[in-house]
Amino acid sequence: MVDKIKNYIAEVEKFTASTQEEVENFRIKFLGQKGILKEFFAEFKNVPNESKKEFGQTINELKTAAQDKVNELREALESKLEENGVYGDLTRPGEPVEIGSRHPISIVKNQIIEIFSNIGFNVSEGPEMEDDWHNFTALNLPEYHPARDMQDTFFIQTDPEEILLRTHTSSVQVRYMEDNQPPIRTISPGRVFRNEAISARSHCIFHQVEGLYIDKGVSFADLKQTLLYFTKQLFGKSKIRLRPSYFPFTEPSAEVDIYWGLETETDYRITKGTGWLEIMGCGMVDPNVLKNCNIDPNEYSGFAFGMGIERIAMLLYQISDIRMFYENDVRFLNQFKSVL
Structure with a gap:
C-alpha cells in the first residue's frame, strides 16, 4: 500500500497543465471529496499498528505534494493570463504598422x-x-x-x-x-x-x-x-x-x-x-x-x-x-x- 502511495507521489511530481481546467481535474482526482487521498485515509483503520506511522507519513507526503502542485500550477497560469491581458499574446505574429500621411x-x-x-x-x-x-x-x-x-x-x-x-x-x-x-x-x-x-x-x-x-x-x-x-x-x-x-x-x-x-x-x-x-x-x-x-x-x-x-x-x-x-x-x- 505504501508503494502505491509513493507511485502516486511520483505521478504528482511529473504532472503539468496548460489550462485551469486541467489543474482543477487534477485537484479533484487527488484532493476532492471522492479523491485518492480520501480513499487512503479511509483505509488507514485497516493498516496494522506497526505500519500506521509510515502509512500516515506517506499519505501526508502525497497530500502536501498534491496541494503544492495545484498551487504552483494555478499561480503560473494566472501569471500568464495577467501577462497576456497587459501585453496581449506575446507568441502572436506582430501586426504591421501602417504608414501615416499628411493632409x-x-x-x-x-x-x-x-x-x-x-x-x-x-x-x-x-x-x-x-x-x-x-x-x-x-x-x-x-x-x-x-x-x-x-x-x-x-x-x-x-x-x-x-x-x-x-x-x-x-x-x-x-x-x-x-x-x-x-x-x-x-x-x-x-x-x-x-x-x-x-x-x-x-x-x-x-x-x-x-x-x-x-x-x-x-x-x-x-x-x-x-x-x-x-x-x-x-x-x-x-x-x-x-x-x-x-x-x-x-x-x-x-x-x-x-x-x-x-x-x-x-x-x-x-x-x-x-x-x-x-x-x-x-x-x-x-x-x-x-x-x-x-x-x-x-x-x-x-x-x-x-x-x-x-x-x-x-x-x-x-x-x-x-x-x-x-x-x-x-x-x-x-x-x-x-x-x-
Whole structure:
C-alpha cells in the first residue's frame, strides 16, 4: 500500500497543465471529496499498528505534494493570463504598422512656405479670433465701407467691441507691421472663415497664405518677379499674367493667372477653354495701411499677395470638390501616403 502511495507521489511530481481546467481535474482526482487521498485515509483503520506511522507519513507526503502542485500550477497560469491581458499574446505574429500621411492642405502649405523661405520670407502667425481694427479698419476698410460686403463675416460679439472670426490672414500682417519695422518680408499661412454657402467650389472654412514685403524702393516689378519665381517652383509654369483688379488694402491691385495649357480634356475644363487659370490676388500696399501700422509711406513701399491653399491643392492634385478636404474620408487621405 505504501508503494502505491509513493507511485502516486511520483505521478504528482511529473504532472503539468496548460489550462485551469486541467489543474482543477487534477485537484479533484487527488484532493476532492471522492479523491485518492480520501480513499487512503479511509483505509488507514485497516493498516496494522506497526505500519500506521509510515502509512500516515506517506499519505501526508502525497497530500502536501498534491496541494503544492495545484498551487504552483494555478499561480503560473494566472501569471500568464495577467501577462497576456497587459501585453496581449506575446507568441502572436506582430501586426504591421501602417504608414501615416499628411493632409493635402498641410502638404501644399509646407511646399509654399519652403518656396518663400528660400528667398528670405519668414513665417508669422496670429489669432483666428480677431477684432475689427486688425481685420478691417487697419486694412483701409473703415466702418460702413462697402468693400466689407465682399467678405461675409462671422461675428462673435459686437459689444463693447466687435470680435469676429478672421476673414483673411491680412490681419496677421497688420499685427506683424505693428510689432516690426521695415525691412519686412513675411508670409502668413492660416485658417480663415467666411459666411458662405458650402459647395464643390467654396466653403465657409478655408486656408490662405498671404505674403508681405516692405522696404525702401519696392516696386511692382519686384512683385511680378517674386510671383514668377513662385509659380515656376510650385507649378513648373513660366508664363503668368496680371489683370487689374480691386482690393481695399492694395493700390494698384491685380489678379494673377498662370498659363496652365490646353493639353488634355481636364485642362479645357478647369480653364474654361482659355488655358489661363487664376491662382491669387496681389498689389502694392496702400499708403493708408502703412500709416495705420506706424510705417512712413513716404519712406517705405511694399507689396502683398494672397492665395487659397485649397485652390492650389485642387489644381496640383486635380481634386474636383473642395468638400473632400474636410470630410476625413480615409479612402481620400490614403492617396497621399507617398507624399511628404
